[in-house]
Amino acid sequence: MGRFIVRRLALMVIALWVVVTVTFFLAHMIPGGPFDREKPVPEAIKKNLEEKYHLNEPMWKQYLLYLNDIIHGDLGPSFKYPDRTVNDIIKESFPVSAQLGFWAVLMATFVGISLGSVSALHQGELIDSFSMFFAILFISLPSFVIAPIFQYIFGVKLHWLPVANWGSWKHMILPALSLALGPTAVIARLTRASMLEVLSNDYVKAARARGLSGLRVLIVYALKNALIPVVTYLFPLIAAIFTGSFVVEKIFNIPGLGRYYVTSIYNRDYTVILGVTVFYAAFLILMNLLADITYALLDPRIRYE
């Protein structure tokens, strides 16, 4: 087990290094320098600026400096807004994304597991076909489609909830719901499939035969084993919800990291794009690692070589 984790960790570090290197060299492929404005900067100032950002150094030295910065957690300044660093932006906006993501994850797991269990218990009945049809429907709707539709129905037409912006808990419902629907559907399908498998086991039949109620069998005996695939999906789910938040935050005008990321893409604010990409990559790679480890911990059938 220890060796398995070490191997995974090594893989994670390599993947991270690949991301950082690729981002660095991609950034240098972008035509034009960062100080090429419509009004040219005076030669002397440009030289000073280039010195400040080490742009006058040879490429390999810039790369090493960049690596050094990243190892120390410094993601660099924003070229569009020189008074702010990428670290500032992340510190300010990531908690907002995390809060939104937390509620979405909570909603997706709770509703998904309940729906999947109910479907499995009533396999083949109307409620099963009904919820599985909706599951496949919501899997087929990307969050950037769901979000405006919710905005339109609950905000514009019914006036139940605010159309956009951030502030009270009311502002959180629609965006969290838009983020959660797809993952809810995936979890419901996962739970249903593994629940059906567990329910056909002898120990469940034995519990039933002893006269325990369906609900008790489900909660006490079946759920624990049926949830293994769901738990391992939890980390990819968090990753999916955070990438989903790019557009949802933009649509609902929420000051989270996703919106900054998309805005920096619109503005071609390259250093912010790079910095946030590296940050997200580290976050998602960490989620992958945690998923692998929980999977190995929970399912003894996995060999860790």
Add this chain to the structure above:
Amino acid sequence: MSMDIKIEELKDKSLWEPIPEEEKMGAEELTAPQVTFWGDVWRRFRKNRLAVLGLVLLVIILLFALVGPLVSPYPYDKQDYDAILQAPNLAHPFGTDYVGRDLFTRVMYGARISLAVGFLAAMVQLVIGVLYGGISGFMGGKVDEIMMRIVDIMYAIPILLIVILLMVVLGPGLVNIFLALGFFYWLGMARIVRSQILTLKEEEFVLAARVLGASTKRLLLRHLIPNAMGPVIVTVTLNIPNAIFTEAFLSYIGLGVSAPMASLGSLASDGVEYIRTAPWLMLFPALAIALIALAFNFVGDGLRDSLDPRLRR
């Protein structure tokens, strides 16, 4: 039955005469008609109503995307300032946008791009993914180890982020989307094919083929890969919506196809600004994306159910 039949008895010519037609016992009626593996799959697939619905949907969408723009009376970029922001009507079934372009035609064009992206994703998986996984699983040993480490590392990298970055650097455009997606879309498939090949290559029919002197190429292309095709097809179908979503997402955040070309993602993104005044601008492209994804998911689910011999009903 006694086994000691004399050779002389077997030489009796009358034993080898064909049976006269009228004496045949109706042997054909005793055996069920021969069904091939794929015939069996098709039989199960046909019984799945949602899967058939998905297939029909796909054909309809394909027709609209391929033929629709050719017969539409409006070119996709024709601006008509006498017909700005019209609600859906007889002349413009999906309405018109803020410069009077016919939304129906533009959605059909967008569907074309979505389907092209889906097709590309399928091709990348079928060619690169299947060959890479096949070779890795078949060779085993050091080669397998190295090839799979490469996949592991690339797999750990969040694809969407790198694709976004590539699009920022390469600039918007359909060809660049193809490049960025093609670079990554074979990874999952390579893993699936490899594990399939690993189990298949221990099977006896492979040993038999080997004994008969089949070459490596023949073993891979004639025996191993065709037998791994079931999971491959299911994975391809279920992955196509992902590729289509990615393109729509990229176009949505302004990294996809460039104007006046339209993709379903950029159409939906343009429509969001008019959601209060002209909700159809957002609704129809969104519905089109959902419908395409739904069709592929129905077909993929149906294929998985009909290909899986352990299916319990």
